[in-house]
Amino acid sequence: MAVNRTPFIAGNWKMNLDHLQAIAFVQKLAWSLADAKHDAADAEVAVFPPFTDLRSVQTLVAADDLPLAYGAQDLSQHDSGAYTGEVSGAFLAKLDCRYVIIGHSERRTLHGESDAEVNAKVKAAHRHGLIPVLCVGETAEDLEQHGASAVPVAQLRAALEGVDAGKGLVVAYEPVWAIGSGKAATPDQAQQVAAALRGVLAEIAGEELAAATRILYGGSVKAVNIAAFLREADVDGALVGGASLDLDEFSSIVRFKKHVGA
């Protein structure tokens, strides 16, 4: 992790915690980090609750001036209209979301999201001033057939077609086989793929922007393995699923520098 990129720890709650549970969780997380004297310069923290929680989280964060960012887990590629069940980036911006996850493997596999849709969603996020947390990653079969980098690199290229990455971007490398499996990638693999992704960013958007963009690792991150990922030169944080729902565990991941002496 380079010194000029603030580490980013992002909690993807998936379809867990209703708005009342979200209020309790965010309040306790803020207390836990304040108690531990967490320094925001050590890691930026963001939570990604379900859509129905966002208004409650916004109200709490604003009222108590909490040092936490938040965002949505998806958005529509369209801005408004007859798209039943979809949520516009305009609505997320009104809720002061800073980030939005795009192209999570669960969206790609369970909802058939294509590279073209992911690309359209990145553009939609930018239209509304949201920073995409763009997920890319290979399946176990991809890994066996093409190695670790080929699919994530191709997904990144497709997602950034015609995109001005200068409008804000976080990339999350999430090997599909590592998500929710308890079997994380090795820090060495995460580094190799993150370096390849940074190379693509440099090619597309220039060295300066590539050097400033945070690239996260995601897939079975826990308090016990976070520090090893963050020691890698091109890994700037983590997208955390299951462990982000356990307050002590997530708080511990955020404080990776202190508790493991990274």
Ligand code: PEP
């Ligand atoms: C995720 O869903 O983005 C994720 C990384 O999940 P987990 O941490 O549970 O593997």
